[in-house]
Amino acid sequence: MSVISSRARWQDPAATPRALLTLALLILLWPGLQLTEFRPQILFNAQNREVMGRFLAGFWPPETSADFLLLLGRATLETLAMATAGLVLALLLAIPLSLIATRALSISKLLSGTPSWAGRFLRYPVRLVLVVLRSIPEIVWALLFVRAVGLGPTAGVLAIAITYSGMLGKVYAEIYESVDPQPTRALLQSGSSRLAAFLYGVLPNAAQELTSYTLYRWECAVRASVIMGFVGAGGLGQMIDLSIRMFAGGEVVSILLTFLLLVLVADQISLQLRRRLA
């Protein structure tokens, strides 16, 4: 009772820490803006406006010649294949790692409340491996692999596989932990193995979120494979790089439109699958 009466104005005891936290975040934001020399007014400077205008004017109309579209189609397929192959390879690594790293399948934690030491010692290094895998950007891996396996999509596939396995593994492990532990607990309680308990207890609840996140990552992989094209990993990226160098604005716009279409398609697939799994 004394806690409340001493702070008659602030009934909610969590109000003060929340206000302080918000203030601290705002104060932290300021040096960030200074550090990045964030001055949006430069955008509207007359000279810059003209330069940008000229650059954008070259972008219209989109290039639609048959030869170019054929090339574009090939490059699109290459990009899609690179993203898909990279993601599948990443899944092969991410799924086992996520199963080891997650606390959702700890028998000791689910049944008695405290995870065992052996489990913690096993999970920690796996979490570290996931951190290492995702902390190096895919473009760096791509630069490395282009030297190792030569120019072409293989380098992109390997780069995506490595970085994305780290991201997928981490988020999967957290998704498993976020679903209701009751079904898994009951299955482990009646003697089922961890993997079977995962399939029958965690997966039905997590399937929707896992699918949606995986498809989102596939979309990101498509974008990443375009960026890696700039360093010689093939696909739409290489094409956009060439077009920009040749000041072929129409071609750039066609490629960007293709790109927009790909993301739209990924979004629709994700929506449909989520609806089916709901």
Added chain:
Amino acid sequence: MSINLNGVGYIHPNGMRALKDINLSIAADEQVAIIGSSGAGKTTLLKLLATSLLASSGDIQLLQHNPAQLRASTLRRLRSRIGLIHQSPPLPPRQRVVTAVLAGRLGQWTLGRACLSLCYPSDIEGARAELSQLDLADKLFARCDQLSGGQQQRIGIARVLYQQPDLMLADEPVSAMDPVLAEHTLSVLGSIARERGVPLIASLHAVELALRHFPRVIGLRAGEVLFDKAADAVSQQDLDALYVNIGLSDTAQQPAAAIANSLPNRCL
């Protein structure tokens, strides 16, 4: 004797003593009800019998094993022989009833069979047989979240029946059912246990149900066995002693006050 408890006590990790010096023997052909007020230790006792908790003191023998002395693999095999019916049925909402029932035997199946059964239910007839005993055979391919609370509770029971355990435990198995259905379900459960020759131990809030359906009744109060006798020997005095509200006003408020004091710093 299927079950033997000798001076068993349990202290929660937060230091609260939940059970104190429990001595029990239960044979394979017995159906036992555990009654007592909330917080008396009924669920903790069932968790000890289900080996999800290990006793802090004393000695437990379950189906000729002492769970505290078993290695992980043997403990898993023992767990697959114990069926626990949960008060809130542990069913994933998006799972189909048939899968939820078949999951009862995951402890006995190989991983390969478990995977295959996820693609195509491997024992539809087996699941249908258990469900029909509980009048739910028509829900075989429904999704769990389409069922009412009472129906879900019966799916949970069907799963444990399908597990074919050597020891059946039930934590408030009929709490979400109407009186008629509760009556019916308990009598089905009792007759199946008799038929299969496995002990059935259930915790119940409804005293009349316990007295009517279970030949033996154990009264728990504050973590101790107050009485343990045949149902027809339980007197009104026993029940009054079991449910008398000693200290409800002060002991119940103490933990609440402790939480209120620790709250301001923790809850950001």
